[in-house]
Structure formats: structure tokens, C-alpha cells
Amino acid sequence: MEQINALRAGxxxxxxxxxxxxELKDFFGAYLGKSGQIQALMKSLGALSKEExxxxxxxxxxxxxxxxxxxxxxxxxxxxxxxxxxxxxxxxDISMPAVFRSPGALHPVSIIRKELLDVFAGxxxxxxxxxxxxxxxxxxxxxNTPQDHPARDKQDTFYxxxxxxxxxxxxxxxxxxxxxxxxxxxxxxxxxxxxSDDDATHLPMFHQMEGLVIDKGLSMCDLYGLLDSLAKSVxxxxxxxxxxxxxxxxxxxSVEVDVSCxxxxxxxxxxxxxxxxxxILGGGVVNRKVIENGGLDPDEYTxxxxxxxxxxxxxxKYGVNNIHILYDGDVRILKQFKG
Numbered sequence: 083m084e085q086i087n088a089l090r091a092g093x094x095x096x097x098x099x100x101x102x103x104x105e106l107k108d109f110f111g112a113y114l115g116k117s118g119q120i121q122a123l124m125k126s127l128g129a130l131s132k133e134e135x136x137x138x139x140x141x142x143x144x145x146x147x148x149x150x151x152x153x154x155x156x157x158x159x160x161x162x163x164x165x166x167x168x169x170x171x172x173x174x175d176i177s178m179p180a181v182f183r184s185p186g187a188l189h190p191v192s193i194i195r196k197e198l199l200d201v202f203a204g205x206x207x208x209x210x211x212x213x214x215x216x217x218x219x220x221x222x223x224x225x226n227t228p229q230d231h232p233a234r235d236k237q238d239t240f241y242x243x244x245x246x247x248x249x250x251x252x253x254x255x256x257x258x259x260x261x262x263x264x265x266x267x268x269x270x271x272x273x274x275x276x277x278s279d280d281d282a283t284h285l286p287m288f289h290q291m292e293g294l295v296i297d298k299g300l301s302m303c304d305l306y307g308l309l310d311s312l313a314k315s316v317x318x319x320x321x322x323x324x325x326x327x328x329x330x331x332x333x334x335x336s337v338e339v340d341v342s343c344x345x346x347x348x349x350x351x352x353x354x355x356x357x358x359x360x361x362i363l364g365g366g367v368v369n370r371k372v373i374e375n376g377g378l379d380p381d382e383y384t385x386x387x388x389x390x391x392x393x394x395x396x397x398x399k400y401g402v403n404n405i406h407i408l409y410d411g412d413v414r415i416l417k418q419f420k421g
Contacts, residue, residue, distance in 0.1 A: 260376025
């Protein structure tokens with residue numbers, strides 16, 4: 083008991099001095115650990131007689147429980163104190179103005195792409211995305227544009243090797259779809275295309291959306307009805323559509339498709355150059371040679387094809403007069419399309 087009482091005085095003094103988790107750890111090692119002073123008392127029981135050991139052992143255990151209880155009380159108090167310090171350091175002054183982060187918005191070209199895809203999905207079209215790096219065969223030859231064809235001069239092409247290039251249009255998807263899909267089918271092919279061109283209305287990289295319908299007995303009337311419905315969905319229900327004869331090597335007959343000006347409604351303005359009409363896409367009946375190159379019988383199947391520039395439609399619909407504005411990254415411009 084004398085040893086216990088002496089040790090108790092030291093314990094009381096040590097407990098009163100504990101102010102931190104580190105001091106708690108030191109105290110536990112000095113008194114309650116396997117090498118601590120209370121454990122040393124237990125080891126000294128061997129020097130007592132068998133009659134004295136039970137009573138002495140009980141007193142030591144009672145003392146140990148007493149010290150442990152006081153230790154845990156101080157441990158809980160220090161943990162609470164440390165937690166309060168943490169809360170204080172991590173506190174947020176809710177009276178301060180919040181840091182405002184403006185939510186993002188879809189790019190205008192992405193908006194147009196989504197609108198067109200929604201319209202085509204409603205017409206039963208499926209989505210196909212072809213490779214941006216094409217071979218010469220799919221980009222030109224299979225589309226009735228062989229090496230010596232004058233139409234190649236109209237497209238300044240980025241060649242990677244003699245036979246591989248950055249696709250100049252999304253039309254190569256026509257051949258790939260005809261070779262892999264079983265007719266009849268309707269497919270729409272959006273994607274980036276590349277040409278060596280740069281001015282107010284052109285960039286070396288721009289976006290197209292190609293459409294292809296393969297079935298039996300199709301005619302220009304079917305194409306007109308499809309594109310007229312498309313124009314009314316994208317611009318307004320009052321939009322009018324007209325076909326003008328044109329030439330594309332992969333369609334015959336070919337047409338340019340105009341819509342009544344979305345700015346003046348057809349009465350004439352600067353946007354439509356006082357004509358009341360704006361060209362938005364080209365199309366036609368797929369050339370028999372292209373049908374053959376796609377692995378189909380042109381006597382059995384007819385194809386309708388059309389393509390438009392997503393950037394051009396975005397410029398017309400949103401009144402953008404320079405295509406570079408869409409890609410300069412000016413937040414003042416892009417945030418106008420939010421919502």
C-alpha cells in the first residue's frame with residue numbers, strides 16, 4: 083500500500099500536467115503500458131507469500147482501474163478540445179460573399195448538333211460516326227471522284243500520306259454504311275471535317291452532318307419532304323424550302339437547298355443579300371456508281387443523300403457574322419447561349 087500511495091501521488095501530478103495528445107501518450111507508456119510502473123508493481127507480487135499475493139494483487143488492480151478511469155476522462159476532455167480547435171480552424175464565415183462560379187453552357191455548334199439529331203431521331207434515323215482520318219478511296223474514289231476528277235480541285239485537302247488524309251467531308255460514311263448495314267436504312271453522320279481554307283465563313287476545321295437514306299423507289303419528292311420538315315423544325319414552322327439544280331459527283335441529280343431568310347422571313351435583307359433565300363445544305367439522289375461502290379445493286383436500291391454545315395446553321399440561326407467568333411473562346415460571346 084505504501085508503494086501504491088507513493089505511486090498515486092506521482093500519477094495525480096502527472097495527470098494534472100497533461101495538456102496534449104502527445105502528453106497523454108507519454109503518460110500511458112509511463113504508468114499503464116506493459117513497461118509502465120503499475121505493471122512493475124504486478125511483477126513484484128512474486129516476492130510475496132502465497133497468502134499475501136491475492137490481497138496485494140487486488141489492490142494493484144483496483145489502483146490500475148482508478149488510474150485508467152482518470153486517464154480516459156482526461157483523454158475525452160482533450161479530444162473534445164482538439165475537435166473544437168479543428169472546427170474553429172475549418173469554420174466558414176457565412177456572412178462573407180460567396181465565390182460565384184458561373185455554370186457552363188453548350189457551345190452553339192453543339193446546340194445545333196443536338197437539335198438536328200433530335201429531329202432526325204424523330205424521323206427514324208440512326209447515328210453513325212466515321213473516322214476522321216480517312217483513306218483516299220473512301221473519301222474520294224468510292225464517291226465517284228477518281229484521281230483525275232476536276233471536283234478534287236474544289237477541295238484543298240490535308241494529306242497525311244499519299245493514301246491517307248483528314249476527311250474533307252462526312253460523305254465517306256455513305257460507303258461504310260452501305261457496306262455494313264442491310265437496306266432499308268436511314269442514317270445520319272455528324273462529325274468534324276478538314277480543309278485548307280480560312281476566311282470569315284470558313285475554317286480549316288469545321289462540322290458537317292451527313293444524311294443517307296437507302297430504300298427502294300425513292301425520289302426527289304421524298305428528299306424534298308424530308309428536308310422541308312427539317313428546315314421547319316430547326317428554324318420556324320413558317321420556313322419555306324426550295325431546290326436549285328447543282329452538281330456533286332456522288333449524287334445525280336443534285337440540288338442546293340435554300341430556306342427563306344430567318345432574319346427577314348423572305349422579304350429581303352442584308353443577311354440574305356436582298357434575295358429572301360439562304361443556302362443551308364446540298365443533296366440529291368445517290369449516284370448509281372456510288373451505290374455500286376457501296377456493294378448494293380443500283381437497279382434495286384435508290385439512295386438519298388444530303389449534307390449541311392453545323393457551323394453555318396449556327397451562324398445563321400444566332401446572327402453570327404464571322405465563324406471565328408464561335409471558336410475564339412470569348413466567354414462574353416459563349417455565355418449568351420447559356421440556357
